[in-house]
Amino acid sequence: MIPFIEKVLGDYLRGRSDVSAITGTRVATKTPPTLDDPWIRITLLDDPPVGKSTADHLIAFYADIECFAGRKGSRSEANLLARTVRAALGEIKDGEYTETVISGARVEGSRPRPDTIFEPTMDRYIVTATIWAHAAVGAS
């Protein structure tokens, strides 16, 4: 089966000391229960197979990685979190994974998108990335 990329990516980012120094363990696919401190939300937007092969093996996972500043945070902190995530994505294929092989990753874009639901607006950067991955040999 194809990798559960949201878990793989979440585990990877939480395991990075540069990311956890900012977010702690607040890297998930949903909004955390408290909103004062920075957090990351990962959303898978698309997962097409690569090329024209009919094999559902190598996948180009396309995801948004939202870097929220938190109520107490500022734009510069959201920006730092986004740049830290970008740097982490640059090294993701060198990580160790038990059931997944990551061939590479590319940051498609990174832009400020403050969350206007909040009053005052909460700073947020969204990093969009493509991650190429497939199941490791022998993985279920």
Place this chain on the structure above:
Amino acid sequence: MFRLNARLANELENEVAYRLRLAEVGHKVADRVRAHDVMRTKNKDKIVVVADGDDVLVGNTDHGAHLDEWGSVNNPPSAPLRTSVRAAGLRLDEHGK
């Protein structure tokens, strides 16, 4: 002898047939956006296709469009515009012009 036409891309872009085809592709992208799951209850007339000079623009003028595309604390992004462009077989350049 073959001589490369360095201006080929520009010349093609000025062809009427090219512009018509580009507009067709824009409408196909718009159709995909309208069919996007998150937007089923939304006003489909909010999805617009505009020919603007050399460009064809596809946009969502709904007041909540930014929430669908980019999400917020209450909802993750569903990215109807971005995913529809990709699903149409186009290459999405997120850096823009």
